[in-house]
Amino acid sequence: MRLIFLGTGAGVPSKERNVSSIALEMQQENGSVWLFDCGEATQHQILRTNIRPRKIDKIFITHLHGDHIYGLPGFLSSRSFQNGESALTIYGPKGIREFVETSLQISGTRLAYPLNFVEVSDGITYEDEQFVVSCAKLDHGIISYGYRIVEKDLPGQLQPNKLKDIGVHPGPIYKQIKEMDQVQLENGEILYRKDFIGPEKPGRIVTILGDTRYVPTLDEFVRDSDVLVHESTFEQSQEELAYNYFHSTTKQAALLAKDGQVKKLILTHISSRYQDDSNDHLRQEAQETFENTSIAHDFFEIEIQAKN
Ligand SMILES: [Zn+2]
Ligand SMILES: [Zn+2]
Structure with a gap:
């Protein structure tokens, strides 16, 4: 199980950071890849990884701002050209279906695979034998969701x-x-x-939040995550600006990570006002509150190890 950050910038692309998209690669677990948001040019970013578009069978959209969805029509269309024949489901707030269907229809795009939509609300949005995905509403001016992906406990092994x-x-x-x-x-x-059977292996938990103000009451939603991905559009001193633009600061993301007792925090959705040489400064601000913090950059990867 591996997270691959495809775009880590806020609002507009910069030379260093593309707009939002994260892949959760689960080749070993279920042979598929799930995408979280699909900002413009996500398909170009994918070309620079070893992710095969036809392996992506679910796309979870946090909210309908352009920097999170403008890459969808292009990605969906190219997936057809690249022998994608298996079904794909898009999860997201109400309006996602209309956006995608309108784009495909007006551009005369026919997909070679079935495309399904699930318009999400608070609570469980997907479940199979291995995983449960649930949603919680955030605070971002327009409806924005976080996704909590919980791997079910693995049965004990024969001894x-x-x-x-x-x-x-x-x-x-x-x-x-x-x-x-x-x-x-x-x-x-x-x-x-x-x-003659060993103990169950606890499953892993990954929580990916969309754009949001700091919401202290989300500590239950993120609790015990192995990895929490939180936006951090601004540095600590810009708390007022963050509030006015419905975003969070480094320190606020770290507070939520601490209160939710997560194991690792990854900050993303970094404003283009911060160049790469600001990364240490941003990380250190968060680390004053939550030590195990990383700042994502495009193509940053992290393996989420199975527990013993
Ligand atoms: Zn955004
Ligand atoms: Zn947004």
């Missing part, structure tokens, strides 16, 4: 040494012990699954 110790050797019986609560051996002995 073959314990079985060998009592003289049960590898074979079809192992599968039975793994799948059934109890199994009777040929000699009549009954084995209980719970005695």
Whole structure:
């Protein structure tokens, strides 16, 4: 499970940072890639990674500001040309369907794959055997959401040494012990699954917030995340400006990370007023409140390790 930042700038692209998009690569977990926001030229950024567009089967949109969605029509269209035939679902606030369908229709674009839409609201927005994705409303002038992606706990592994110790050797019986609560051996002995299965592995949690003012009550929504991605459009001294433009500062993002007891904070959506040489300054401001903080840059990657 890996996060790849495709665009980390706020509002307008700069030479150093493109507008917002983040990929959550889950090749090992479920063979797919999920995209969070799709600012203009996201497809160009993807070309510079090893992400294959047809592997992207879900796109979660935080809000409908242009720097988060103008890349959608181009990406969707190119995915068709690049042998994308599998279905794709776009999740986002009300209006996302109209924006995409209008763009495709007016430009006469026909997609070679089924395109589905889910207009989201607070609460669970997607669930399968492995993951649950839920949404919380933020504070950004227009409706903006955060997404919390929770990997379900992984079942415990069979512990073959314990079985060998009592003289049960590898074979079809192992599968039975793994799948059934109890199994009777040929000699009549009954084995209980719970005695030969290790503990469940806790799943990972990644929370990605869209543009927002500092909302202290979001601490529950972000709680215990392995990674929290938070916007940090401004430095600490610009708190008033951040409030007026419905954005957050370094310090505010760090406060939420601390209150939510997350493990790692990544700041993104950095104003173009800050060049690369400001990164240390921005990071240090956040680190005064929350030590494990990184400032994302375009193509910044982070592996989210499975827990033991
Ligand atoms: Zn934005
Ligand atoms: Zn915005």
